Amino acid sequence: MAASSRAQVLDLYRAMLRESKHFSAYNYRTYAVRRIRDAFRENKNVKDPVEIQTLVNKAKRDLEIIRRQVVSLKSMPAVGMVGRTHIPSSGTALRNLYLPGSSSQVHIGQLYSTDKLIIENQEKPRT
């Protein structure tokens, strides 16, 4: 993998901020946005390419964590807090919350994918 360019780092930064804004919980959302900004700002003068790659890899892992958590937590009721204007995030999820028979699009387990069981491979027909 080629060393991360400035453009790639910026793309990652934007992707992380964009994804963080989907947290429906006020405290998680504000923390994520703040932490991401401060972390990228703190490391903006790093010159060593190995160190840059390490940081980029960690950021990519954190981006995946945010993506998974945003989806997992979408099925939790997103209630507003005192003093906050209600920021309409995950609107459809909010409405689908208590509809009978509705469930979040993806089961939480699928986000943490695991290998298939032994017998599932044997079920495949031989050609």
Place this chain on the structure above:
Amino acid sequence: MLLRTAWRRAAAAVRAAPGPRSEAPARGLRLRVVDNAPQSAVPSDTATAPEVESVLRPLYMDVQATTPLDPRVLDAMLPYLVNYYGNPHSRTHAYGWESEAAMERARQQVASLIGADPREIIFTSGATESNNIAVKELEAAIQPDTSLVSVMTVNNEIGVKQPIAEIGQICSSRRVYFHTDAAQAVGKIPLDVNDMKIDLMSISGHKIYGPKGVGAIYIRRRPRVRVEALQSGGGQERGMRSGTVPTPLVVGLGAACEVAQQEMEYDHKWISKLAERLTKKIMNSLPDVVMNGDPEHHYPGCINLSFAYVEGESLLMALKDVALSSGSACTSASLEPSYVLRAIGTDEDLAHSSIRFGIGRFTTEEEVDYTVEKCIHHVKRLREMSPLWEMVQDGIDLKSIKWTQH
């Protein structure tokens, strides 16, 4: 006012659809009962959405009582709750092996946060169990010169940091065991069990953005500290704490410790900044406010303020939009003022009017500003109503009054 109509609507919903907790105390919980109300409402697009929006939860400023899970911690735990559900003590199959690997990784994460060896960490159900194990140790090794010193690293009520390194030094020179309950300190201030000569340490998961129901005890191996097991059974955790180790919970504890180690400095800076903002604003706007606890040796995230001439409980009830506390949750059932405040020599009347503000990793400037604004407003209002305040304004010295009995 929008809030008043929201409350009225909420109250009507409570009367209409009694929730399972209808007998619970009103403050705060009433909102949760209403949270369930939309279940019974007809799910039409336009009707449901505004209903849910109008129910507002209070801000959370009580991190000493418990902390929310960090998303990184939940992310680490979920696979072990859903997919990798093996018993870590099963030695004969992959489910057991992967669960055990996760448990040992978590043990390493906890150990590295406090400078210990992983073999010195025993998982428990929380800091309370750890404390019990540590204190019972005193009875286990009864010799003429054995004793145990047990000190809290950071006090949970006033946030004072105890001089742990100095105490450790004294204890090790006198051959006395040194235990510290570090529930409020782990992951927040740098701790090293070897530098501070700590023999036993209690760790709590839910105080460091980890899950509830799990903790750990650090037990020194060199020189060996012998403890007696509280819980006997299958001999897990080196015989010191039998019972299946709850893999998802310990993975959460380990992840919380790792995150805390990485974020300690950043969190400390942020929390100090917000704490300074809160205390400055309150003290500049209100007279007769006392901060309890030594200002120098103080953990910034726990601010305990006494507002003279205002009753603490009534201020808490007035600040219903903010989740606060007036002392530790351990003693909340009794009406006695905090024993900690009494111990530091606070006047009885000031002890009754203390409020604890908790600032944590996820607290925002907005929340602090809102809390400060409401606090100032209500303290002023309550003081206006207080006859004691009136007397003070007239220049009467309250200490000189002889109160008669009727």
